[in-house]
Amino acid sequence: MNEAERPGGALHLGLWMLTSGGHIASWRHPQTDPPRLLSIEHYAETARIAARGKLDMVFFEDTLAPRERNGHIFGEASINSLDPVVQIAALAGAVSDIGLAASYSTTYHSPRVLADKFATIDALSGGRAGWNMVTSGSAAGRNFGSGKHPEHAIRYGKAHEMLFEIKRLWAAVEPSPQGEPVLIQAGMSQWGLDFAATYGEVIFAGFKDLEMGRNFRSNLRALAMEKGRSPDSIKVLPGMMPLVAGSEKETKEKEDFYRDLIHPTLVRGMLGERFNYDFSDYPFDRPFPIEEMMTNLEERPNIGGDRMRFVKEIIDGETVGSYAARMTTKLSGHLTVCGTPEHVADFMETWLKGGGSDGFVMQTMQAPVELELFVDAVIPILQKRGVFRSDYSGGTLRSHFGLPAPRRN
Amino acid sequence: MSIDNILRNISDEEIDAFALRDDEMILAVRGFGASIDISRAEAAGFDFVLIDSGAPERPVGGDALSQAAYAMARTTHIGLAVQISTDWAPYNVARALASFDLLSGGRLGWEPVRPGDQSEAAFLEHIDIVHALFDTWDDDALVFNKETSIFADHAKVRRIQHNGAYYSVDGPLNAPRPIQGHPVLFARSDALCADIAFAANNAQEWSKAAKVMYETAIHGNAERSTREAFEIVRAQKFDGVCFSVSGFGEFHALIHAIESSDIAKNVWRDTISLRTRLGLARPINQFAVTS
Numbered sequence: 224m225n226e227a228e229r230p231g232g233a234l235h236l237g238l239w240m241l242t243s244g245g246h247i248a249s250w251r252h253p254q255t256d257p258p259r260l261l262s263i264e265h266y267a268e269t270a271r272i273a274a275r276g277k278l279d280m281v282f283f284e285d286t287l288a289p290r291e292r293n294g295h296i297f298g299e300a301s302i303n304s305l306d307p308v309v310q311i312a313a314l315a316g317a318v319s320d321i322g323l324a325a326s327y328s329t330t331y332h333s334p335r336v337l338a339d340k341f342a343t344i345d346a347l348s349g350g351r352a353g354w355n356m357v358t359s360g361s362a363a364g365r366n367f368g369s370g371k372h373p374e375h376a377i378r379y380g381k382a383h384e385m386l387f388e389i390k391r392l393w394a395a396v397e398p399s400p401q402g403e404p405v406l407i408q409a410g411m412s413q414w415g416l417d418f419a420a421t422y423g424e425v426i427f428a429g430f431k432d433l434e435m436g437r438n439f440r441s442n443l444r445a446l447a448m449e450k451g452r453s454p455d456s457i458k459v460l461p462g463m464m465p466l467v468a469g470s471e472k473e474t475k476e477k478e479d480f481y482r483d484l485i486h487p488t489l490v491r492g493m494l495g496e497r498f499n500y501d502f503s504d505y506p507f508d509r510p511f512p513i514e515e516m517m518t519n520l521e522e523r524p525n526i527g528g529d530r531m532r533f534v535k536e537i538i539d540g541e542t543v544g545s546y547a548a549r550m551t552t553k554l555s556g557h558l559t560v561c562g563t564p565e566h567v568a569d570f571m572e573t574w575l576k577g578g579g580s581d582g583f584v585m586q587t588m589q590a591p592v593e594l595e596l597f598v599d600a601v602i603p604i605l606q607k608r609g610v611f612r613s614d615y616s617g618g619t620l621r622s623h624f625g626l627p628a629p630r631r632n
Numbered sequence: 633m634s635i636d637n638i639l640r641n642i643s644d645e646e647i648d649a650f651a652l653r654d655d656e657m658i659l660a661v662r663g664f665g666a667s668i669d670i671s672r673a674e675a676a677g678f679d680f681v682l683i684d685s686g687a688p689e690r691p692v693g694g695d696a697l698s699q700a701a702y703a704m705a706r707t708t709h710i711g712l713a714v715q716i717s718t719d720w721a722p723y724n725v726a727r728a729l730a731s732f733d734l735l736s737g738g739r740l741g742w743e744p745v746r747p748g749d750q751s752e753a754a755f756l757e758h759i760d761i762v763h764a765l766f767d768t769w770d771d772d773a774l775v776f777n778k779e780t781s782i783f784a785d786h787a788k789v790r791r792i793q794h795n796g797a798y799y800s801v802d803g804p805l806n807a808p809r810p811i812q813g814h815p816v817l818f819a820r821s822d823a824l825c826a827d828i829a830f831a832a833n834n835a836q837e838w839s840k841a842a843k844v845m846y847e848t849a850i851h852g853n854a855e856r857s858t859r860e861a862f863e864i865v866r867a868q869k870f871d872g873v874c875f876s877v878s879g880f881g882e883f884h885a886l887i888h889a890i891e892s893s894d895i896a897k898n899v900w901r902d903t904i905s906l907r908t909r910l911g912l913a914r915p916i917n918q919f920a921v922t923s
Contacts, residue, residue: 250776250783257776257783261808263705263735287723289806295786296804302784305731305807312701313735335692336720343695347702365802366723396691486781 234575234611235458235582235624237324237425238273238281240266240310242303244593245464245586247493248484250299252589260302266310267317269591276598277612279623280322280353281314282407282584283307287331287363297492308340315348322620324353324407324425329382331359331367337385338392341404350400350619353425355407356418358382379418386422401619403629420446423457424626427584429557430461436579456627461574462557463583465567467596474561481588482551490547497533497550499523507544511537557586564600571601572610657865657895658828658845658872658910660711661886665699667877669887671707676887679909680711680741682818682874688717688747697728704736711906713741713818718750718758723801725758726765729815730807738811738905741828743818752823754798759824761801764792766814767917768804784808790919812907813915820847827912828871835870842912843871850875854885858893 242260243249250257259265270281285307290297307325314323323344327337337354345352358378386406393403408415408423419426420443430436436459444454466481468474485493491502500516513534520530537546560570574580587593605611615623661673662682673681681703683696696714704712712732716725733740746755773788792803819826822840829841838844846865850857861873877883907914 248781251778251781257774257778261734262737266735267705286806287727288802289789289804296784296789297786299783302807305735306728309697309701309728309731309735312698313705316702316705331721332724333719335688336724339692339695340698342693343698344702346693347698365800367721368800392692396693488781 233581233625234571234605235425235460236276236278236611237322237460237582237584238269238278238594239462239584239586240269240281240283240590241586244589246481246484246588247299248481248486248489249589251484251486252592254592255589261305263310263313263317265591267314269594270314270318270321272591272595272598274318274321276594276602277606277615278321279582280324280351280620281311282324282353282355283310283326284355285326285328285357285359287328287359288366291362297496299489308344311352312340312344312347315344315351320351320615320618322351322353322405322623323348324355324405324620326355326357326409328357328359328363329385330378331363334385334388335392338389342393342396342399345399345401345404346397350402350621352399352401353405353407353620355409355427356382356386356422357409379415382418383421399619401621401629405620405624405626416443416446419443420452420457421450424629425624426457426459428459428461428580430579431558433574433577433579436461436574437577440578440580453627455625458581458624458626460582460584461580462586463571464557464559464586464588465597465601466559466561466588467564467567467593467600468562470563474563478561482548485551490551493550494543494547498530502543505543507547508542510540510542511546513537558583564604567597567601568604568608568610571605572608575610656871656911657862658843659890659895660713660845660872660874661877661883662713662847662874663877663879663883665694665696667879667883669880669883670703670710670712672883672887674707674710676890678710678890679872680713680906682713682741682743683715685715685717685745688719697732700740701732701735704732704739709739709903709909711741711816711909712736712739713743713816713906715743715745717745717747718755719747722758722761722799723765723805726762726805727807729762730766730805730810733810733812733815734807737903738907739903740810740812741816741818741906743820744824751798756823757796757798761792761794761796761799763814764794764918765801765803765805766810767919768792769807769809770917770920771809771813774808809917812905813917816906816910816912827907828910830874831870835868843910845872845874846870847874847876850877850882850886854882854889855892858886858889862893862895 243255249255273281284304286304308327311323311325341352341354405424406422407425408419409427411428428439440459447457448454466477468477494502498516499519499522560567587597606613658679660680660682661668661678663684664686665683668681670681683699685696686694700712700714729740729742744759768790770788773784775782775785789804794801816827818828820830822838826841829838829844830847831838831844832847835844848861865873875886877886
């Protein structure tokens with residue numbers, strides 16, 4: 224029986240936890256209580272809702288420098304990740320059943336620290352730990368004694384060595400109920416792909432459309448087979464953000480609501496970061512000052528690629544305001560799907576059946592309110608269709624993802 | 633915990649108001665995570681537990697901070713202190729500790745441990761950087777104004793741009809100032825200006841610590857060990873006692889001895905910070921401009 228025919232369905236879902244949600248202005252949502260974003264109760268409550276929805280895991284990303292804009296910290300995002308390993312360790316004590324995953328850097332922690340923390344959390348949680356092996360963004364180097372952040376190739380070379388040492392340390396202790404923590408990997412560079420095919424068990428990705436997903440997934444499964452692994456031992460989860468509404472009319476209203484949640488000051492800041500130009504006093508009804516912008520466009524690095532690609536998006540003679548309105552409707556680099564619960568469920572099922580992914584790692588616009596809506600409205604549809612589990616069948620992260628026992632050193 | 637803890641300093645007068653214990657003796661237990669049932673220690677009225685990290689070569693799986701975080705979610709007010717090796721880079725330490733302090737409502741303490749291959753000078757520089765990073769955010773940097781869309785006042789967040797003999801760290805931290813200002817600092821040497829020092833003999837040998845606790849193991853009979861320890865604390869005017877346990881059996885014997893002793897039990901109804909609980913002043917921000 225192949226995966227898709229297995230009872231309980233084959234869709235896998237992770238909740239990508241960000242402080243108040245995936246939407247950049249989610250902290251301004253009327254139901255967000257900002258001080259609560261600093262307390263464990265907020266994350267425990269959100270994780271419990273995800274567990275009620277039978278999601279495979281909750282996931283916390285990591286940064287080793289605050290997000291900055293125009294030379295100073297960018298408020299909302301600068302606390303977007305409190306230490307994720309502290310968070311999943313706490314959640315191991317606060318919530319049962321659901322998997323607990325966190326990013327932690329192979330560049331800035333020793334193999335011993337990495338092995339120790341994830342083994343501890345794996346034991347405490349009864350075998351629910353997952354580690355997203357990241358090599359870190361370039362802003363981090365200045366906080367760790369080196370002015371330079373190591374280049375890609377060097378970072379990944381080091382990552383291979385480190386993983387060998389980490390697995391050696393794990394092999395020397397009593398296995399948890401899942402053997403070892405699940406290895407998650409998110410790099411989509413050439414180096415990242417090779418690493419993913421060798422070690423990755425759950426792979427985070429960013430896809431624009433189903434065809435991109437299908438190509439990536441089949442390519443990665445083939446690479447894994449070349450390395451002697453079963454293709455089903457590697458699961459691909461692209462990022463996704465659903466916006467669930469009761470009707471088409473309500474969908475439009477919610478889209479407008481979230482777009483308007485972004486204060487003009489923030490829009491100006493986002494434009495500033497995108498184009499490396501100060502728009503704080505620039506009138507929105509004027510076209511872009513393209514010539515002036517070009518002088519400093521690539522002066523400092525932008526996460527995710529060069530800024531020219533944004534300049535190319537500007538429609539000839541378009542006002543800053545018009546561009547901003549278009550920019551804020553596409554709120555995430557990942558797949559966004561807005562509509563009724565059926566529409567959202569259809570989208571997810573299409574991707575699964577089409578081989579574009581094994582599921583999704585989801586942000587919700589706001590947490591926990593939008594997550595709760597998703598769990599109450601969309602999950603039951605997926606369960607009824609036999610595409611998603613009705614209950615957890617095992618107690619470990621490995622069993623949730625249907626992954627084989629780990630290859631221990 | 634409330635936003636008040638984040639947005640204001642707690643004054644000494646307020647600290648006195650929280651002193652509910654009759655005899656004010658601080659009571660703590662320390663050992664490896666596997667030896668201590670932290671929920672049980674909370675129920676028995678301990679002020680804090682301190683989780684030891686053990687030798688650097690020990691098998692993995694006993695990370696003190698992760699064990700404390702697990703307990704954080706399962707307890708409401710007991711202080712949680714951990715040994716942290718300064719092998720771990722200062723930015724990592726500061727971030728993990730600030731995160732824990734915030735998430736727990738200000739219940740964290742830490743005891744830095746110098747690895748054998750690190751010099752005393754590097755150790756001290758490391759800890760200075762950690763404290764400077766805690767102070768990169770002013771207490772009132774978080775504004776949370778939904779109307780004006782100001783989440784944080786970036787004028788109240790700064791880099792440290794530290795370039796020392798052993799470390800270079802730019803900052804700022806990507807976490808606001810801890811609820812306690814700085815997590816409570818424990819030490820077993822006088823090299824640090826610790827909040828609390830542990831001493832085996834003499835309270836007076838610690839000139840720099842704000843408070844000194846008698847540290848002792850359980851020797852055979854727990855009832856007798858605890859009675860003798862309380863006598864020493866009173867006679868030598870220690871601020872409290874920390875019992876070191878080497879296994880679960882010893883821990884249970886200790887709990888039983890404490891519960892059947894005449895020492896006043898702490899019944900804390902509201903979650904307050906560990907600092908407040910121990911009667912320790914909250915440090916002001918070293919970068920604060922006094923006007």
